[in-house]
Amino acid sequence: MENSSTCSNSTNLKPYYAATYTFILVPGLIGNVLALWVFYGYMKETKRAVIFMINLAIADLSQVLSLPLRIFYYLTGTWEFGSGLCMLCFYLKYVNMYASIYFLVCISVRRLLFLMYPFRFSDCKRICDVYISIAGWIVVCIGCLPFPLLRSEEAKIANKCFVDLPVREVDLPTATAMMTLGELVGFITPLFIIVYCSWKTILSLKEKNVASPDLGEKKKALKMILTCALVFLICFVPYHISFPLDFFVKTKKIKNCHVQEVISLFHAVALCLASLNSCVDPILYYFTTDEFRRRLSRQELQDSVQLHSHGCSKKHSQATLQEEATDC
Template identity: 60%
Template sequence: MNDTIHCNTTDLQKYLHFIYAVTYTVILVPGLIGNVLALWVFYAYVKETKKAVIFMINLAIADLAQVLSLPLRIYYYLNHSWPFGEFLCMFCFYLKYVNMYASIFFLACISVRRCMFIIYPLRFSATKRRFDLYLSVGGWFIVCVSCLPFPLLRQRDSNTLPMNTCFSELPLVPLSPAAGITMMSLAELMGFLVPLALVLTCSWKTAACLREKNCVLQDSGEKHKAFKMVLSCALVFLICFAPYHITFPFDFLAKSNKVGNCTFHRAILKGHPITLCLASLNCCLDPIMYYFTTDEFKRRLSRQDIPESFQLHRKFSCTNGEEEKPL
């Protein structure tokens, strides 16, 4: 790892720009519509919904934040130029990783909460909802701080790169092997392996509880819906985030010029962006998960219920306004 090599990768730029532009264009509209609808449903009916709705709201916020940055990314990959300034470049780059690790965090939280609900349904109360809120705030803080190295480890060298270069095409800051291995290990362990273990454990425990005839939650419909939610979280986890974290250490070594074979070096630089595109698909898969695993989401988006929903919302607003006037 002490010997560095330099492979010719200039021809990879068109390939990377093409797959990124296509992927982000495909997920932009469905991701935007799906997450806006999710926030509307969960916010308007937060008192009616239950179980893991607070975590779903935060997951939708994380997905929507990334979707809103996609037009700038699409512009860059189509025009091969970034005219929006260095700060916005680094912020969009940073936002991508904040979305990914916030999604991982909240998917794990949803799985744990649903698993606890099906095993210990009587323990879910307003106190638990407040705890979910505090946990969400703490999760956002940890994720935002932990993702700072992604933009901070990028450097702009005006001698070798044009000023309109952005995102992952910026070279990495040189790191010692010990520092690089430590950072990769922490990112893999805390950012992926621990949440993955939680999600898979919750899936196994939920399935085991459903097989028991003396399970506390006797409503078979509720049990089935809870299992679908936990299983959906696991599938999104494995489809979107597992491939990225498998190739992430190799990509880090390749971009640090620590890979001694140019063929393997090029294969990594071609394969890792595909896994990054898969990670971006969670913006579209999460709303699909809400629809098929959450009765409130499906019911509120039905044709018959949408007009009633607006009338109910206006009625509550007027009622609250009349009650607050004397105060």
């Protein structure tokens, strides 16, 4: 078996990272800003997971806003903005990922509960979802702290960041325990919950229950939950398969050079797919939420612009009258 110290990574993946983040930046920014605008006006009209969608859009937007710095680094190969900002952007990447996973699970569970127990959850206070969201942010932010803490301080000297940050030496039992706990809490449990919600929703389509919503409502719920599951499978499953392997490569637990190169390439692809969720989530809102499509329709946008213009004209007229009254 070859020693990892003699291995050299012949594949430069930085241009691929830069291209991926450039591709994500504009649609991710526009899509999530539009999502927040739509959901702001949507909040008073529904209780169906809109709070969780708002938080999902905030999580995505926080990552999108850090992408210009990532693109600059992967194009130039050097970090000139200080180690503090580097670690913050590095940390936000994982906060976004696990916040997205958390809120995808919350959306799936909320839709299933509303579908299965419509009378019990039709009067559910929105404040409950707010508390659940706050608790989720706290847990995710604390749970993601090991990611920056496990990175070595050596990168400060060489102006390195992101994928080039070296990993601290960790013994095999500790590394295995951390990976197992992280995969169980951050990946396997959410995957099980989303699959369970999908399965229960599919079963509900075959049942005839007077107390349940109509067939159309069930199909809408199924479409949303299955779309959440699809986003989860595409964006996060490959990453959570590659992440433990890449961690063991970086900590020199895997020493075969060919295996290292294959794992590094697979991890790069998985990392790009995980980042893709920032511009995929607005597509989820559009195709699974009738209100989202309605508010983005041409007529609705025209009405919104006219209403805004009318409001501005009215304010201007009032201001003019006040000025005239003052002059008199």
